[in-house]
Amino acid sequence: MAGRIVARYRVTDADVREVAEAIRVEQTIEFPAELAPEWIRDSVVGRVEAVTDDEVELSYDPAVVGADPLQLLGVLWGNVSLFEGVRLVALQLPETVLELFPGPRFGVAGVRALVGAPDRPLLATALKPLGTSATRLADLAATFAENGFDLVKDDQGLTDQTWAPWAERVVRCADAVRRANERTGRRALYLPSLNVPGHRAVEQAHRAKELGAGGLLVVPGLVGFETLRALANDPDLGLPLMAHPAALGSWVVNRTQGWRHGLVLGLLNRLFGADVTVFPNAGGRFSFAPDECADIAAECARALPRIAPALPAPGGGITLDRVDDVLASYGRDVVLLVGGAVHRGDLAANARRLRAAVEAASPATASTAGRDAS
Amino acid sequence: MAGRIVARYRVTDADVREVAEAIRVEQTIEFPAELAPEWIRDSVVGRVEAVTDDEVELSYDPAVVGADPLQLLGVLWGNVSLFEGVRLVALQLPETVLELFPGPRFGVAGVRALVGAPDRPLLATALKPLGTSATRLADLAATFAENGFDLVKDDQGLTDQTWAPWAERVVRCADAVRRANERTGRRALYLPSLNVPGHRAVEQAHRAKELGAGGLLVVPGLVGFETLRALANDPDLGLPLMAHPAALGSWVVNRTQGWRHGLVLGLLNRLFGADVTVFPNAGGRFSFAPDECADIAAECARALPRIAPALPAPGGGITLDRVDDVLASYGRDVVLLVGGAVHRGDLAANARRLRAAVEAASPATASTAGRDAS
Numbered sequence: 001m002a003g004r005i006v007a008r009y010r011v012t013d014a015d016v017r018e019v020a021e022a023i024r025v026e027q028t029i030e031f032p033a034e035l036a037p038e039w040i041r042d043s044v045v046g047r048v049e050a051v052t053d054d055e056v057e058l059s060y061d062p063a064v065v066g067a068d069p070l071q072l073l074g075v076l077w078g079n080v081s082l083f084e085g086v087r088l089v090a091l092q093l094p095e096t097v098l099e100l101f102p103g104p105r106f107g108v109a110g111v112r113a114l115v116g117a118p119d120r121p122l123l124a125t126a127l128k129p130l131g132t133s134a135t136r137l138a139d140l141a142a143t144f145a146e147n148g149f150d151l152v153k154d155d156q157g158l159t160d161q162t163w164a165p166w167a168e169r170v171v172r173c174a175d176a177v178r179r180a181n182e183r184t185g186r187r188a189l190y191l192p193s194l195n196v197p198g199h200r201a202v203e204q205a206h207r208a209k210e211l212g213a214g215g216l217l218v219v220p221g222l223v224g225f226e227t228l229r230a231l232a233n234d235p236d237l238g239l240p241l242m243a244h245p246a247a248l249g250s251w252v253v254n255r256t257q258g259w260r261h262g263l264v265l266g267l268l269n270r271l272f273g274a275d276v277t278v279f280p281n282a283g284g285r286f287s288f289a290p291d292e293c294a295d296i297a298a299e300c301a302r303a304l305p306r307i308a309p310a311l312p313a314p315g316g317g318i319t320l321d322r323v324d325d326v327l328a329s330y331g332r333d334v335v336l337l338v339g340g341a342v343h344r345g346d347l348a349a350n351a352r353r354l355r356a357a358v359e360a361a362s363p364a365t366a367s368t369a370g371r372d373a374s
Numbered sequence: 375m376a377g378r379i380v381a382r383y384r385v386t387d388a389d390v391r392e393v394a395e396a397i398r399v400e401q402t403i404e405f406p407a408e409l410a411p412e413w414i415r416d417s418v419v420g421r422v423e424a425v426t427d428d429e430v431e432l433s434y435d436p437a438v439v440g441a442d443p444l445q446l447l448g449v450l451w452g453n454v455s456l457f458e459g460v461r462l463v464a465l466q467l468p469e470t471v472l473e474l475f476p477g478p479r480f481g482v483a484g485v486r487a488l489v490g491a492p493d494r495p496l497l498a499t500a501l502k503p504l505g506t507s508a509t510r511l512a513d514l515a516a517t518f519a520e521n522g523f524d525l526v527k528d529d530q531g532l533t534d535q536t537w538a539p540w541a542e543r544v545v546r547c548a549d550a551v552r553r554a555n556e557r558t559g560r561r562a563l564y565l566p567s568l569n570v571p572g573h574r575a576v577e578q579a580h581r582a583k584e585l586g587a588g589g590l591l592v593v594p595g596l597v598g599f600e601t602l603r604a605l606a607n608d609p610d611l612g613l614p615l616m617a618h619p620a621a622l623g624s625w626v627v628n629r630t631q632g633w634r635h636g637l638v639l640g641l642l643n644r645l646f647g648a649d650v651t652v653f654p655n656a657g658g659r660f661s662f663a664p665d666e667c668a669d670i671a672a673e674c675a676r677a678l679p680r681i682a683p684a685l686p687a688p689g690g691g692i693t694l695d696r697v698d699d700v701l702a703s704y705g706r707d708v709v710l711l712v713g714g715a716v717h718r719g720d721l722a723a724n725a726r727r728l729r730a731a732v733e734a735a736s737p738a739t740a741s742t743a744g745r746d747a748s
Contacts, residue, residue: 022659029503030529032714036503044505044537064504066535070569070596074531074620081595081623082654082690084661129403129410130438131418155404157448161440163418195444197600198572221455222444224598226571246448249455250624250632258624280456285396287458316456340406 001049004059005097007076008090011054012256019086020048020056026079028064055089062096069100069272070226077259088259091267095305101271102232106240107308108333111275114214114240115150116187121327121358122335124151124242124276124313125342125351127158127173134164138172140347145180145188147348148355151276151335152177153217154193156244166192167211174212189214191242198227205231205239215240218274221247225272232273242313243274253287261292266299270310276335277310281326284317290329297330313337320350323357332361375423378433379471381450382464385428386630393460394422394430400453402438429463436470443474443646444600451633462633465641469679475645476606480614481682482707485649488588488614489524490561495701495732496709498525498616498650498687499716499725501532501547508538512546514721519554519562521722522729525650525709526551527565527591530618540566541585548586563588565616572601579605579613589614592648595621599646606647616687617648627661635666640673644684650709651684655700658691664703671704687711694724697731706735 011019024046025033033041043061050057065072072093080086104110112118125144127137137158144152152173160166170192177190194216196204201223205216216239220228231241245265252261261279269277277300280286282293297312315337318326326336336358342350385393398420399407407415417435424431439446446467454460478484486492499518501511511532518526526547534540544566551564568590570578575597579590590613594602605615619639626635635653643651651674654660656667671686689711692700700710710732716724 026659028531029505030500030531030713031503032717035714035717036505040503040505044503063535063537064531066533068533068569070571070593071531071533071535073596074533074569074593078530078593078596078620079623079660079690081621082619082627082660082662083623084627126404129405129414129418131403131410131414156452157402157404157438157445159440159442159445159448161437161445163437195442195448197444197604198598199576199601199604202573219444219448219452222447222452222598223600224572224596226597227573230571230573245456246452247455249453249457250628253456253458254624254628254631257628285400286453286456288456316453339404340409343406343409 001059003062003094003096005062005065005075005094006049006057006059006092007088008055008057010087010089011056012085014085016051016054016056020051020058023080024048024058027075028060030079062094065097067100069229072097072100073225085256087257088263091263098305098307101307102229102273103307104270104273104275104310105232105238106275108311110308111240111311114187115189117150119332121332121361122150122311123148123354123358124153124335124337125149126153126155126339128155128339130155130157130161131163134169134172137164137169138176141173141190142176142180143347144351145177146184147351149188149351151189151191151215151242153191153242156193156195156217156219156246158193159195170208170211170213177214178212189240191215191217193217195219195222198224198230201227202230202234205237209237209239213239215242217242217244219244219246220269220272221245225268228269228272228274240275241273242276242278243269244278260295261288262295262299266296266312267302270300271307274310276313278313278315278337280316281314281318283322286316297334301333311335315339320353323354327357327361375433377436377468377470379436379439379449379468380423380431380433380466381462382429382431384461384463385430386459388459390425390428390430394425394432397430397454398422398432401449402434404453436468439471441474443603446471446474447599459630461631462637465637472679472681475681476603476647477681478644478647478649478684479606479612480649482685484682485614485685488561489563491524493706495706495735496524496685497522497728497732498527498709498711499523500527500529500713502529502713504529504531504535505537508543508546511538511543512550515547515564516550516554517721518725519551520558521725523562523725525563525565525589525616527616528567530567530569530591530593530620532567533569544582544585544587551588552586565589565591567591569593569596572598572604575601576604576608579611583611583613587613589616591616591618593618593620594643594646595619599642602643602646602648614649615647616650616652617643618652634669635662636669636673640670640686641676644674645681648684650687652687652689652711654690655688655692657696660690671708675707685709689713694727697728701731701735
C-alpha cells in the first residue's frame with residue numbers, strides 16, 4: 001500500500017464484502033466494473049486491502065485525486081456519504097497527497113509565539129451574546145484581554161447583523177484589545193468571524209487584518225474547507241485561523257455513519273490550515289465523549305511530514321470549576337475555550353482566575369495532547 | 375409567527391422541552407439565557423411555538439440571520455448539528471429571508487426552453503468511467519447527444535486528473551455535443567464538473583462557458599452552497615446549474631439526525647440556485663426510500679414567491695427496464711439520469727430507447743412532481 005491513500009470504513013447492518021465492493025467502485029468509476037477496461041479496473045478502481053467482520057480497508061492510487069484537495073474528500077466520502085451504516089474510521093495519506101495541503105501556517109509553536117506563551121495552556125473566550133452592540137462587545141473584549149485571555153473571538157453566530165455590524169465590530173474590538181495590550185504588555189489577539197462565502201473570504205480576511213484583527217474565526221461547515229486553505233495559503237495574510245465546528249456535526253455524531261470525530265475536527269481542519277480547532281468538550285452541552293475529544297486532540301498532534309500540529313480548543317460548556325480537569329485531560333498544548341461561564345459573577349475576576357489556572361498548570365502535565373495526558 | 379423563520383425539529387431519545395430550550399438559545403445567543411438582557415431574551419433568542427411528544431417548532435426573528443444566507447444555515451443547523459437525535463423536519467421562510475436567495479436562474483421552464491422540450495421528461499447521463507481519455511469521453515458525448523440525451527454531464531468524480539484534464543475535456547466534449555446538435559437539429563447541453571474551491575469557481579465557470587459548456591455540474595457538499603449562489607447570481611454567466619449530492623449524505627441519511635431529505639436536496643439546492651438537483655432514486659444502489667425521493671421532488675416544486683421551481687434528477691442505478699416506473703413516480707417535470715446502465719449493450723440503441731420512452735410519456739402523467747404523480 002506504499003504511496004496509496006488508505007481508508008478504513010466500519011460497516012453496520014450490511015455485508016462487509018458487498019459494501020467494500022460498492023465503495024471501491026462508487027468512489028472512483030461509478031460504473032459497472034465488468035464493463036470497464038481491464039487497466040481501469042486494476043489501476044483506477046479502489047483496492048480492497050483487508051476485510052474483517054465489521055470493517056474494510058480500501059486503498060486508492062493518488063492519481064484518482066490528482067492535485068485537488070476537494071477531490072480527496074470526494075474519493076473518501078462523495079457518494080459513500082449517501083450510504084447508511086458506513087463510517088470512516090481510519091485514514092492514511094501518502095506524502096504526495098499531504099503535499100496538496102498547507103497545514104497550519106502558525107501551528108502550536110507559531111500561535112504560542114504570537115501570544116507570548118511558550119509552554120502553558122492558552123485561554124480563549126467568545127464575544128457574546130448576539131444582540132449586543134459593537135461598543136459593548138468592545139468593552140467585553142477589553143476586559144477579557146486585560147485580565148488574561150490570549151484569544152478573544154467573535155461568537156460564531158455574530159456575522160453582520162444590524163446590532164453589531166461586522167466592520168464596526170472589528171474596528172472597535174480590535175482597537176479595544178490593542179489598547180488593553182498596551183496597558184498589560186501582553187499580546188492578546190482578537191479574532192473576528194469570517195462567515196462569508198468562499199469567493200469573498202480572502203478579500204474580507206484582508207479587510208479584517210487592515211481593521212486590526214489578530215486572527216480569524218472560520219466555519220468550514222458553512223464556508224467549505226477550501227476557504228480555510230485559501231486563507232492559510234495566502235502569503236500576504238499571515239493571520240492564525242481558528243476553525244469552529246458549526247454545521248459539521250452530522251459528519252461525526254452519528255455513531256454508525258459519517259467520519260470518526262478526530263478525522264474531521266482534528267485532521268481535516270488541520271490539513272486545510274486551521275491553527276486552532278474548536279470542538280465541544282465532553283461533559284458540556286453536547287454529546288461528545290471523552291475518547292472522541294481525545295481523538296480530536298490526538299489528530300491535532302499526529303506526526304505528519306511537514307504539516308505543523310494544530311491546537312485543540314475544547315469548549316461548549318466548560319465551567320470554572322472544571323478547568324483543572326480539562327487541563328489534566330489535554331495537557332499543555334490546548335486552548336481552553338470558556339464562553340458563557342465567565343459571565344457568571346465578576347467577569348474580570350473570573351478571567352484572572354482562569355489565567356491563574358493556566359499559568360499554574362503543572363510542568364508535570366504532559367505537553368503532548370490527548371489521551372496520553374491524564 | 376408571521377414574518378418569522380419557523381423550523382420544526384424531531385427529537386429522539388431526549389426530553390423534547392429540554393432540547394427545545396437548548397436549541398433556541400444555542401442557535402442564537404449561545405449564552406446562559408438568564409444572564410442576557412431581557413430584550414435579547416425576548417427578541418433575539420428563538421421562540422418555542424409548539425411542542426409535541428417528539429417534535430418542537432421554533433421561530434426566529436429574521437434579524438438574527440441578517441442579509442447572509444450562510445447565517446440562515448448557521449441559525450437552523452450550526453451548533454444543533456452537534457446534537458445527536460435532532461432532525462430538522464419542516465421549514466418555513468418568510469419573504470424577507472427568501473429574498474436573500476436567487477433561486478434557479480432557469481428553473482423548469484428555462485431548462486426546458488434551452489433544450490427545446492416544452493413538456494416531456496428530460497434525459498441526462500454522465501460521462502464515465504474515470505480513467506477514460508478526453509478523446510474517448512468526447513466520443514461518448516457525441517453518441518449520447520446524437521441519440522437523444524438532453525443533458526450530458528461529467529461524472530462528478532471527473533475533476534482535473536491526468537487521464538482527461540479539465541480544459542481538454544471541456545473543449546473536446548463541448549465540441550462533440552455542438553457537432554452532434556448540428557447533425558440532429560437538437561439542443562443537447564454538455565455540463566462539465568466545476569469541482570473547484572469557491573474562490574475560483576466563478577472564474578472557472580466563465581472559462582467553461584468560453585470553452586463551450588452548456589451548463590455546469592456543481593457539488594455543494596464539497597464547494598459549499600454559496601458557490602451555487604455565486605454562480606446563479608452572476609449576470610454574465612447565464613448557464614444552468616446541476617447540483618450533485620456527493621458528500622451531503624450525512625445531512626440526510628441518518629433517520630434521527632440531520633435534515634429531511636427534501637429540505638437539503640430539494641429546497642436548499644433550489645434556493646441557492648440549482649436548476650437541476652441530482653439524488654439517488656429509490657431502489658437503486660443507495661438507501662433512499664420512495665417517500666424520501668418524492669419529498670425531494672415536492673420541494674423542487676413547492677410554491678415559493680419569486681423562486682422558480684427546480685427539476686428533480688433521480689439517478690444512481692436506474693436501469694432501462696425501470697424507466698416507465700420512474701416516469702410514473704415523478705411525472706413529467708423530471709430529469710431522468712441514467713448512468714452506467716446505458717453502457718450495457720449498444721450505447722446508441724439504449725439512448726434511442728430511453729429517448730423514445732420519455733417522448734412517449736403519457737400526457738396523462740401528472741406534470742407536477744412528486745407524490746401526486748402516481
